[in-house]
Amino acid sequence: MPPLAPVHRPATARRERAVLIALLIAMAGVIALITLLGWYLWRESVVAEERRLGTLAERLGRQAEAALVDARSLLEILNTSTLPRCSPEHIAALQSAAIARPYIRAIGYWRAAERRCGAGFVQGAALTPPSASRIYDNGVVAWWPGPDTAVGDVELFLMRLGDHDIAIDPRLLLDAGAVADQQAGLWVEGLLMVSVPAAADLPAPETLAPGLTIEGGSDRILARFSLDTVFPMDVVAVQPSRQFVQRYLPSLATASLLGLALVVLWILVVLRVSRRRLSLSAELRSAIDSGAIDVVYQPIVDLQSGRCVGAEALARWQRAGGETISPEVFIPLAESGRMITDLTLILLERVASDLGALLRERPNFTVNINLSPQDLEDARLPQSLDRVLTGAGLPASALKLEITERALVDSDTSRQLLAELRRRGHQLAVDDFGTGYSSLSYLESFELDTLKLDKAFVDAIETHAVTSSVIVHIIEMAHSLQLNMVAEGIESEHQARWLAANGVQLGQGYLYSRPLPARAFRRYLKGH
Numbered sequence: 063m064p065p066l067a068p069v070h071r072p073a074t075a076r077r078e079r080a081v082l083i084a085l086l087i088a089m090a091g092v093i094a095l096i097t098l099l100g101w102y103l104w105r106e107s108v109v110a111e112e113r114r115l116g117t118l119a120e121r122l123g124r125q126a127e128a129a130l131v132d133a134r135s136l137l138e139i140l141n142t143s144t145l146p147r148c149s150p151e152h153i154a155a156l157q158s159a160a161i162a163r164p165y166i167r168a169i170g171y172w173r174a175a176e177r178r179c180g181a182g183f184v185q186g187a188a189l190t191p192p193s194a195s196r197i198y199d200n201g202v203v204a205w206w207p208g209p210d211t212a213v214g215d216v217e218l219f220l221m222r223l224g225d226h227d228i229a230i231d232p233r234l235l236l237d238a239g240a241v242a243d244q245q246a247g248l249w250v251e252g253l254l255m256v257s258v259p260a261a262a263d264l265p266a267p268e269t270l271a272p273g274l275t276i277e278g279g280s281d282r283i284l285a286r287f288s289l290d291t292v293f294p295m296d297v298v299a300v301q302p303s304r305q306f307v308q309r310y311l312p313s314l315a316t317a318s319l320l321g322l323a324l325v326v327l328w329i330l331v332v333l334r335v336s337r338r339r340l341s342l343s344a345e346l347r348s349a350i351d352s353g354a355i356d357v358v359y360q361p362i363v364d365l366q367s368g369r370c371v372g373a374e375a376l377a378r379w380q381r382a383g384g385e386t387i388s389p390e391v392f393i394p395l396a397e398s399g400r401m402i403t404d405l406t407l408i409l410l411e412r413v414a415s416d417l418g419a420l421l422r423e424r425p426n427f428t429v430n431i432n433l434s435p436q437d438l439e440d441a442r443l444p445q446s447l448d449r450v451l452t453g454a455g456l457p458a459s460a461l462k463l464e465i466t467e468r469a470l471v472d473s474d475t476s477r478q479l480l481a482e483l484r485r486r487g488h489q490l491a492v493d494d495f496g497t498g499y500s501s502l503s504y505l506e507s508f509e510l511d512t513l514k515l516d517k518a519f520v521d522a523i524e525t526h527a528v529t530s531s532v533i534v535h536i537i538e539m540a541h542s543l544q545l546n547m548v549a550e551g552i553e554s555e556h557q558a559r560w561l562a563a564n565g566v567q568l569g570q571g572y573l574y575s576r577p578l579p580a581r582a583f584r585r586y587l588k589g590h
Contacts, residue, residue, distance in 0.1 A: 112274050119287040119299040126235045126248055129165050130292045133228045141224035147171050148179040156181035165234040170227045183532050189229055206253050232256040245300040250293045267296035343399045350404050357412040358577035362570045365562040370590040374430040375413050376577050402434045407446055414454035416580035421460045430462045438476040458487030467492055484509045513540045517551025523560050537564050
């Protein structure tokens, strides 16, 4: 056998080194290009963000200014009123003015240095702080937020002109939705009134020049906007520079290194899939896909007759090992994982299966299902609901959709979808109303059927807490809007009697029943 040909390992090694060097040179060239493009994009992004931040600060300042100017104009109108002071007609006028403005918590009437009566969420003379913080030449008297102006855990800003005052919730002077992922704060007379988020790290406005500032030490861009109408005010908005990277660098990397990006993306996908299979989120996704979500039903009872007239459908999840996961855990998990709409549809399909025959037999019986803000951003939701209901032979009126008060004003998409759902015959209910301290005047622009009183207000009936006076006014205003009411979390006969006596039609809670599986719920109905 002839000898084997020699293997030229040195030549092979040289070729490998050459290829490696070529790859390194190519990589260096690409990195240089990415660096150059990155620098250019960074500069352009800084300019764009500066414009955006300056516009935000001005917008927030103008909104706060408009609220305070409106408050002063309202005080001037109230002072010229000829209604007898503290008469029922006078109190009604104050109440109407208060509920028409979401930032106003109360309006009061003063005689000399004493607050004699008031309306809104704070009644009577409950807000009579000591000496004013500031008296202005234009006649305005101001009390800065502090312990003397606190109602519950909210320190109010009081503004008096003539013989009337207005209590303003400073948290509502800044539009938190407009701030989004930035930080912002409002100062009045150099005093920080409100910041978004509450724990925001904001410099005092006097340390900044008007306009835009780049803070090198902390790598932030800041904008200050000042104005002086009713009060000297400043708005400071802050944008962390790291958010520029999150916004612009991924697109540059994808455009410059498409091949490498695909490899990296593939690795990330593999890693993410591996982690996902081990995560609670993956288990929830699997449970939703396989329909392994349980549904329980909490009866909704007519407070006058005691008859069960509906139910709220609630999702429950038990892991494969038998561990029950609280809705307070898996509902936010479904929202963050963009699974909540699938969960909603699973819930609806289960309702149609569990209670379809019952709903066909009792046309006035309704089942409530909660919709999340994500549900209200999905334009396919009305068609999905129709598909399930039509398949079960059920009318749209059999399903009452519960939404949060925040969802009413979150976006135009939500508003349009709610209008479409209402047009198709679905009943709409506002869930947990009052927890956000928003104004019922918002509800007038929507076709709603039901307002659900949060459990916190029902609990206050037992304790006579400050919010127990709020529930009376919510009930009165709901009646004025011709909304049915459901009180949540009823646990005692005293609460039920008080609610019924004050005009609340329906209720749910452990006094009547815990949430029940479908079979147990059907048994419950036979006796109720």
